[in-house]
Amino acid sequence: MPKVIGYTPPFLCRPSPGSKIFTDPEPQSPVSPSKRSSYIGSPPQAQYQGSRRLIASRGTEIFTVVGNKIRWADLATVRDDWEENAKSGLGLSRTDTTEAGEAASYKTLAVPVYYQIRQILISPSGFFLAICTEHTVHVAVLPDPSRLKERNKSSLKVKTYQLGPTVHVIPESPLASVLWHPLAHATTTTDCLVTVTAEAAVRLWEFDKLSNWSLDRPKLAIDLRKLADGVSCDQDYEPSAFGKTRGFSVDTVDMEVSAACFGGRAEDDEDAWASMTLWVAMRNGDIYALCPLLPSRWRPTSTTIPSLTTTAISRMASINDDEADMDERRAAQQQYEWVQEIDNEEPEIHQSTDSLGQVEVRFRPQQPSAIPRLQGPFTVTPEDDGTEVEISDVYVFPARVDEEELFDGEDGETPAVPSGPPIPFTTICVATPENQVSFAIDLDGVTGQWLPKKGKGAFSVPTSDAKPLTLIDTVSLVEETRNAAVNWPIFTPDIVYNHSLFLTTTDHVYSFSLNDWITQLGAELAGSQPVDPGLQRRLEIRCQNSISVTDKLIDTGEPSEILSAPAIVDDESVGYLLLASTGHGPYGVAFDRDYLSTSTFEPLSTELSSFSPSRSSTQLVKTADSEIDLVPAREPYSLPRVFYENQQVPIDSLRKQLPPHLRKALTDRPMKLSPATLEIMTFTHRTVGVQSHLLETAASELFRRCERLRDELGSQVKQMAELADQLQRLAATEGEDEYGKPYRIKSPDERLQEAREKQKKLVARYEALRRKVGRVGSGKRDLSSKELAWIEEIGALGRNLGIVTEEKDGQGDSFMDKRFDTVKKLTHDLVEEANLISKQTSSPNPPPALEASTSSISNSSITPSMSASQMTVTSRSSASLPGSTLSTAFGVPSRLQKERIADVMGMVEREGAVIEAAMKRLERLKVEY
Structure with missing residues (x-):
């Protein structure tokens, strides 16, 4: 979720000239007399309830509606002028400076629009501006930026075309949504616009400003009420002509459109069907999908064709003729034929109008039909919930493809697809006039479907039951709306984060971030590993946790002000800025551009030029020793209008x-x-x-x-x-510690000086080591006497321990081996001598203890690999016999026997100690080497 670092920038606040961009100048008094008269107490006109999108952005340029005029301004230029005027003052008075700044801050675009403007939308190519009233749509051709940046206050006349002068008129139903098609092949003269009316009429306009016929009639017109009952693609699904009598139908109430949106933004990592799917929300809570809805010439992304081919082939391969349903087999066959026609077509290569270079353009397949089948209805409310939901707006987050799986096994060069985590589901966001936002997911997804040809078999009668989506969470915004009669919440997508969006009510702007939740759930569902037993439990925990991070960004505080949907600007010169407006001025929120930085540390400085740092809660900046609490700043106070x-x-x-x-x-x-x-x-x-x-x-x-x-x-x-x-x-604190030693707390200057001295010593030590290491091996010098003595000592030690042997007459031998043989021979002689003495004794049978001791000594398997500790234990076991037993067995004094055994034990212990010390030294030398 973006972090708030400030609010409305000062170059857009009063009394700076930039504030005049969003305000209508007050009429001078006295006003000129009017010939029209009206009664003083006449009631006000009915207020408008619908979408308000009165501000749009193109880079740092903004277009805003003030009154019924469109103004253009460049925020980067406005900010630069404000900073220059604040530094220099220009030597003018305050009035002269304000008038000069106001003249250069914005430019008025003269457009011939009579009715009140409700929405303005910039095309993705940036060449056209759609101007929408309650019933009409005008397309304005934006002039070159060099003409817009001319510093004069005169208005600029813009060439404007009206779409469907005989279609979108006042007696017909009002417009519910106007959308630019994300997959349209846009040029400087052509583009594609989709209009959806409240009477469920969808029209696709492929206009060309050089052809008036393309502006007069739509390229494709679909009446969703007729399409919902359609059984064949050969039927006529065009909306009824103007003035034609219409009979009563239940769909007149059940299919009243409130909003519509496309399922994607034509990005490379999106699902192939997302950007060609039109989602239509009805006021009664039902949602329909129209897929695929394409213009006659469209521009696929780098992953669209491979993804469509993979989906169609895998679906055909997964269908079993004996078990699959007839409708499912027919739908898979239609989808395969449609994708096959795209594959067999040779694409056209055109030069792109943006920085993409050459792009390929394809034609829309004609088979099975240009009009897709209407899928739905979907509903976000569970089946057992009888609550009626009225939808004001809908927005869809598309599924994300898996790049590795999509291009696995291909020999050619794979396109550069953003390496984001795959997300195998579609997220649908729904807003209601009661300020409730519901989040649901569609695990099955929406793919292309068509009605069959007449006479070639028909699908079974579709059911009218709504398909419930998986409802994840419902967020209720508890703030009371001051203008409930005109409240119409609408969504605005974030241009920076994929799964963030903003909701605008009449007096508030909220932000919703689903990035963490959708990413984590997508990683669980899209995992390539086998399903483990803990998957269900993890999914339950994911759904029980918080789905979205919600934050209130703007509160107008004025009951008479109605907010417009904001515009998002993300540029190096003005930063990451959300900008909304009312009829009395702008409201802005500045976000931190932390997505560009790789460091995880937060800045310690609170000086953020003109933006004051602020958060809904106290920010904590962690340091090495403690935590510093930054007091959250409030939104700057602005004088009432x-x-x-x-x-x-x-x-x-x-x-x-x-x-x-x-x-x-x-x-x-x-x-x-x-x-x-x-x-x-x-x-x-x-x-x-x-x-x-x-x-x-x-x-x-x-x-x-x-x-x-x-x-x-x-x-x-x-x-x-x-x-x-x-x-x-x-x-200045001095004292004694707990041990009685005096101490003094050093001042910051003293500690800084000590740190600098320590740093100098470390640098000097590093330089000395670096020079010493550099001299090693730099020349072919002879070894010093110490080095030669050390090598000789290591060699002698190795020879003594048997690690290094000297070859003599082809046989290797060592000093330790000779000493070990001497020990074995001595042991053997002692055993024989003991046996001989035992035979000479008068007793016919030796004592059991002596026999056991001699047998243990004679049968002991002493090998060169035996450690010194093991030999010591063996010697000690032989020497642990009682003295009286030895004296009786051998017939010699006990004192002589004990001395001899003590000598043997001492010799073995000395040899073991020498061996252990030598092994430790060798290991230490090996590590140091």
């Missing part, structure tokens, strides 16, 4: 609404007491009373904030003074 408004506007507006005879009675004639005059005075009092109340409330709020600012500033100064005293006391 009532201070900037023209105070004469309400009175002038009231005077303008008066009939001519009452206006003359108030201005040209002496005022007389009459019911008409009383009515005028009553409405005037109400108008002035409301205005006075707003001024008093704003002034009191400003006074309270100034008082709080003074108190907080005083408390911070006090805290800094206490901190300075503590630092001074720590610098």
Whole structure:
């Protein structure tokens, strides 16, 4: 989830000239008299409830609707001008500086749109701007950026075309969604636009500004209500003509469209079917999918064709003729034929308008049909839940392909696909006017389906039961909406993170991040390893944890302000910025661009130029010794707009609404007491009373904030003074530790000086070692006497231990081997002597103890590989016999026997100690070498 580091940048706040980009200049007073008159107490017009997308971005350029005019501005230029004016001042007065900055901050685009503009959308190619009212759609050709950046205040006339002058008109149903097709082959003169009306009419416009016919009629028109009951692709599914009588149908209520979106953004790592799937949400909670919906000329991504081929072939191979359903076999065959036609086609190579170089363009297959089958309905509510859901907007996160599996076994060069984790499911996000957001996943996915040809067999009658999606979580935004009558939450995707989006209500903007959850769940479901017993438990834990990270970004605080859907800007010059607007000014949120950095450490500095660091909770920056708490900053206070408004506007507006005879009675004639005059005075009092109340409330709020600012500033100064005293006391502290030794806490300067000296010593030591190592082996010098003596000592030790042998007459021998043979021979002589003495004794049978001892000595398997400790144990076992037994057996004094055995034991222990010491030294020398 992006981390908030600031709010509305100062170059867009009052009184900077950049704030004028989003505000309509107040009319001057007195206003010119109007010939039209209306009653003073006439009720206001019905308020609009639908999508509001009044700001769009193209790089650092923004397009915004103010009133019913479109303004253009370059945020990078506005920021640079603001910084220059703040540094130099230009030597002008404040009024002159403001007027000069306002003249250069934005440019007005003159477009012939009569009705109120509700949405503006920039095409992916950046050449066209779709301007949508409640019923009409206009396409404006954006001029060259060099013309837009001309520093003059005159408006720029833009060439504009209206789509379907006889189709999108007021008597017809209003527009529910207007979308640019992500797979369209866009050029400087052509592009593809999809419009969806509330009466479930989907029209695909492949317009060319050089051909008026392409702007007059859509290339493909589909009535979803007819398509839902269709049985053959040969039927007529075009919407009914204008003025034609229509009969009653249940679908009139059940299939009222509220929103639509495409399932992908035409990225390389997306599922091949995602970007050609149109998801349509109905107001009653049902969701339908139309796949594939393609223009006649479309541009696939680098993974589209391989993914489609793999899917179609694997589906055909998995179908068993005996077990598979007839509808499933027919659908797989249709999909295979459709993909085969794409494979057999020779693509056209065109030069791309962007930085992609050459791209391939393909034609839409004609078989089985250009109109796909309507799939659905899907629902996000469980089957046992009878709650009725009204949908205001829908957004879909596509499934992600596995690059290794997709291009496994191919000999040619594989395209460079972003190495993201594969995600084998589709995530659907649904918003409701009650400020609830539901997240559901589709594990099966949506693939291309068509209706059969007439006379070639038909599918079975489709069921009308809704297919429930796997509901994961429902987030309720508890804040009360101030304008519930016009509340229509809409989604805005994030251009930086794949699984993040923003929700805009009438007075709030929220952010939702599903990156961690979707990535972790996708790794579990897309694993190539066999399913282990703990998979079910892990999935249950994943679903029980928090699905999304939700944060409230913007709160207008004004009941009369209605937010527009924001635009996202991510550029090096202005940063990562979310920008929303109302009729009274902009609202911005600055995010940290931490996705560009590889370091995991957070910056310690809190000076972020003009953006103040802020978080919903306290930020913790970890250091080596302690943790420093950064106090979260609030959104900067902006003065209420009532201070900037023209105070004469309400009175002038009231005077303008008066009939001519009452206006003359108030201005040209002496005022007389009459019911008409009383009515005028009553409405005037109400108008002035409301205005006075707003001024008093704003002034009191400003006074309270100034008082709080003074108190907080005083408390911070006090805290800094206490901190300075503590630092001074720590610098002068002296005493004794627990052992009675004196100590003194060194000052930061002393510690810094010691660290520098230690660093110098380390550098000098490193340089000495580096020079010494560099001299080693640099020349063919003879070895020194110490080195020769050391080598000779190692060689002698090795010869003594038997590791290094000297060849004499072809036979290798060592000093240790000779000594070991002497020990064995001595042992053998002792055994024979003991046996001989035992025979000469008068006793016919030797004692059992003596026999056991002699047999153990004679039968002991002493080998050269036996360790010294083992030989010592054997000697000790032979010497542990009682003295009386030995004396009786051998007939010699016990003292002589003990001395002889002690001599043998001492010799064996000395030899064992020598061997152990030599082995340890060799091991140590080997390690050092």
